[in-house]
Amino acid sequence: MHDPCACSDFNRAELLRAGAARAGRGLPAIEPGMPQPAGTGLDRRSFLMRGAGLALSVYGASRLGVEAFEAGVAQAAGGPADPVLVSVFLPGGWDSLSVLAPVGDARYATLRPTLKLAPGSGTTFAEDTRLMWHPAAAGLATLHAEGKVSVFPAVGYDHPDQSHFTSRHFWEVGATDTGASSGWMGRYLDVVGDPDNPLQGMALDASLAPALATTRVPVAAISDPTDYSFPARGVGDPIADPMLAAFGRMGAIPGGSDALAQARAAVRQTDGVRRSVAGFVTADGSPSYTSPVTYPTAGGDLPLRLAALAAMLAGGLPIRCVAVEGVGSYDTHTGQATSLATNLGQTVAAVLAFQRDLEARGLADRVLIQLWSEFGRRPQENGSGTDHGAGGCAFVIGTQAKGTMVGEFPGLATLDAQSNLRATSDFRAMYCSLLEQWLGVDAEQVIPGAASFARPVLVR
Template sequence: MPRSVHKGCDDFRQTSAGVRERWLGAPLTRRQALAGALGGALAIYAEQTMPWARVLEAAQARAAEAPGARVLVSVFLPGGCDLLDTLPPIGAYGRYADLRGDMKLAAPPALGSTGLGIHPSLAEGAGGGVKGLFEAGKVGFLPGIDYANPDLSHFHSRHFWETGLVTERAAPGWLGRWLDRHGARDNPLQGLTLSSTLSPVLATGSAPVAALESPSDCALDVWAIDGRQERQMLAAWQRMAAAHARGEGPRAVHTAARLAKAVGDRLAPYAEHDGVDPLAPPVPYPQDDDLGRRLSRVAALVAQPLGVRLAAVDASGEFDTHDDQPRELGDGLRSVSQSLAAFQADLEARGVADRVLTLVWSEFGRRPQANESSGTDHGAGGIAWVQGARAASGILTDYPSLTALDPDDNLKVTVDFRKVYCSLIEGWLGTDASEVIPNAGAYGRLALVR
């Protein structure tokens, strides 16, 4: 629950708010809606006195730097998503039904001729949800994904996936390391976490990244002032930030001060104002769904010339389905399906679908044998998928056997997640995976991109 920085309304605040209101009512600072600006059906709001032409100019200049740069979006399903119910093996339905007993999916819809079914919740959403995207050739599933000797602690396994390193040591995220190597020195928006706290996947060693719930959260705002005084204040801030600084600490401070203002400035046109959301999506997203709302912002910001290269979003559902899995997994996957289907449609409507690839992942799978509470416990061999107009489609890895389990009665791992990371780095981001993933040569590669 992000708190408003404006929560403390008392007399001074109210006095100035009254003044603010009169100011905002004056023609001086009335904001103007500019429809149909860059990136398709988007309205940019800019203040008259901070010419929108300059905003667009700067934006275009930036876009020219990296036209059509590819974007990778990480969507994390927290808790350990169950493979067997997400993609039930219709070809081995009897064995599946034995393992899952009463909680089994009765008649899951088939996933083409793959011999697999799909959770009915994943057929919900625009155009048939994730199932529809699969049928349209825009989803490639990766069943059996994990790593050797899986650690069934959420915290450990999540950390491994986040860092791309199977070690308990602290380290930057795997996407953060990519930015350290290939990112810009001056653009935090290149690595965007849609949350008030940075996604560990995007934690960097040196490259600037940004975490935000919404562009409305980014301004450097002094409570007592607005309008022209605010611009005077920001100009003073800019001067102080630009001052020459010697030494690592002072340089870091001044850089952060400049970048904080740059992020605020760059996103100011996209902040909600007077109840109007300039990033309002051109397609409907599910109502009251955090994942959908965050993905809609990713789509909108990616479509702007802001230099977004990587984005990280957490799903809002519950995938740690120890009990009542039918309901919990159903709810979680419904949100995922509706949100991702809307996201894909949004990217297409904005004309940027060709340059966005999404990786959906979870920290581990679940045990094939159901437990006593209509749930499943932590297990191995999970599920991930890639999604996008350029994603390889189909079932891209071997589905684990339901009869030949590992010594702990878990599914056998059929693909190491680092193979997927290496394949994305090389196949999508176009750089050498060994710069980011140690021993990258050992994992082989998958064709994840068309």
Template sequence: MSGCNENVRAGQVRRAVAGEGLPAIEPGMPLPAGTGMTRRSLLLGGAGLALTVFGGRMLAPEAFAEGVAAASASSADAPVIVSVFLSGGVDGIALLPPVTDPRYTPSLRPTLWVDPAGTLALRGSTAMRWHPSATAFKDLHDRGRLTLFPAIGYTNANGSHFTSRHFYEVGATDPDGVTGWLGRWLDVVGEDHNPVQGFTVGQTLSPSMATARVAVAAAESPQQYDFTTPGVYGGWHQELLRGYERLGTLTSSDPVLGAARAMHRDAADLRRSLSAPLGSGADGYPGNRLGSRLRDMARLLGVGLPIRAAAVDAHADFDTHAGQGDTFPEQIDECGRALAAFQADLEARGIADRVLTVIWSEFGRRPDENGSGGTDHGAGGVAFVMGTRVRGGIEGEFPGLQSLDGEGNLLPTTDFRALYASILEQWVDADAEALIPGAAGFARYALLR
């Protein structure tokens, strides 16, 4: 087992449903944003999308249908932010070996040192190169589809998975933060009755999407958006759909029956608004969870679902305290191929110019290899921004291994809040200072062409 106990506990706690509250967390660890949000479930198709809706006021069936229809029209060309979380703390020093740094030697990393002769050239740098398994990352970067931040984080880094991830999710170093950085943006621009505007592909809502005002949603695995019943075809199928819709028009004072009928109405209304099937998705994705979820994300965007912000957890355990050399190459290869397939899919669908993907992890790893052939929690890590409209290249300096922080960790040269502020201002024309605490004090990066 490569991960630490805390990372396992973090995953267990965050699998709890936010609308029902979360299990007790160890003293000093923050509650995930979104704790306590109310939720309801909608069944969107007999073999389709089982949607869990979080937050906002109770959605009336008519208002829900009208809101989704209006949002679909208004969001046709609206920019989308997709957040991809690489859980566990990616080892940026392994992903981007600092081959010219005098401290980067086999004595620093006896089993994890990467011979420069086997690394891949990094466009725009001679100080760093790509890990041999990062071919997909390299190709995206070479094509100008990927901007790299080689040392991102925040001062006085917290080495807790819980806490550091929480900071990134709420967009502030605030352990008491209750809304996500994307959720606050949705509270400003979102529709009252469009829960899919903030969409998590997964069983539970991403805390980065937690709102205070508008509804957001999560779904694990959308299949085909349609109502299907085995053995019922043609005219009989159409009659079944009409009956399903009529059932939703009935009212009831019974709290269970009334809610069930309202969900029938919601589902039927959304079916009319978004009747195009999702299809099977593009080829080329790896068979891991990230690949599957990104394929579904591209399908949902491809049929015009009115999504403004989306979140995906890769569930690729980069918490490599032991045996990192055995797992890291495969993880980087699979994650890179999933991201490259997603970008290619968006481009093939003709919607890539609308989508900006930010890829992040809660921290980096320590420069020194530990005694178990792994690396421990560090500070400065890596992040990426991907899309057809990004400038590409490298933003922020790699600080080198000569001057580390007081814990012996890589110093961050980019604050994650500076990245968020740049995305909000340049991609969605938002007031970053109203959404990211202290944004006025952070640098900005020119992200777009």
């Protein structure tokens, strides 16, 4: 992983996100003028004081203390095999003009005298031969050649906001609304979800992914199923497991006020997830599962998390939506050539291994993977990097993906009013298609103004 020099806005946003949604604390207050992350305000007090009809949607993280049982995660009960959407976020705004480099555009070399990629250094993009896959994106080129990648070469929204925090918020909530307080995947889960199954929405992280923030049903944050534990100060083996089991039985006691009933339900549900995840860990704390493919060793937690996710899906856990971050930062104001190649290469290698894992397990037809970032970078380089732009790229990956380009690459001859790449598709249209064609719900129940977006065909 390579960390480029990032702007202060990105660092501030990352600081806020890092403290977000930890069990028992909820999301922190943020600076005036910045949109609050979806899920803000869901903490232990609001959970206990609200009516019984609203379940807390911020649950669990690695190494929770016993005092966090009130914010536990729910029991994973078996059920039908639902379609699964795995959202992989590339933080910082990745440079679409490097991921899909327009080496055949007459202005490319002029705008990128230092950062330009040499024609022929990567695979030509078959659907628009002006474009070339970055060499580090070879795994995406391979899957695209197999018909498994739908490509958005210039995706964004009208009147783009070049703030990391604001633009990311728009993508997370599925609307250009700074006041929105629930995530787009969270609202989908509110429509179809189970009030007793937080694993339906899983953030593979120590904090809640705002895109999963719900208003009605619970979701979970699990950084690593092999490190998902509930230590109590001064209590260890052989007492810890019987103590936790006793807490779980206490959660099944009926009666009491609505607030107590909610608290007991959270305790019971927490014990259910503890037992469900325990099946993926051996007595010495190592994974109990094996993968049918070899995952890359580089890339930090991402390959480990995706390998665990494939095992959990194979184990029948009732998962519908997953959010995870890619490797590193893409806020490449300086040193872009090295940092983008490293982080992109490690992210794509992990995603390719995950796709091959799903295929080997016979699960690939159930899962789509979405890769996205909050915006693209400026076409004009600043020397060794690029500044915040507008139109970016996104990908939908899987055996059931349509595997074609959505929206055209607009070229560099005519840029927008801020000299950025013009968007030829809207991220909300992508969400509408994923909701209706893959997840099987009416997008108007989830995305504000859904009727105004044409649905690109994303699913076979």
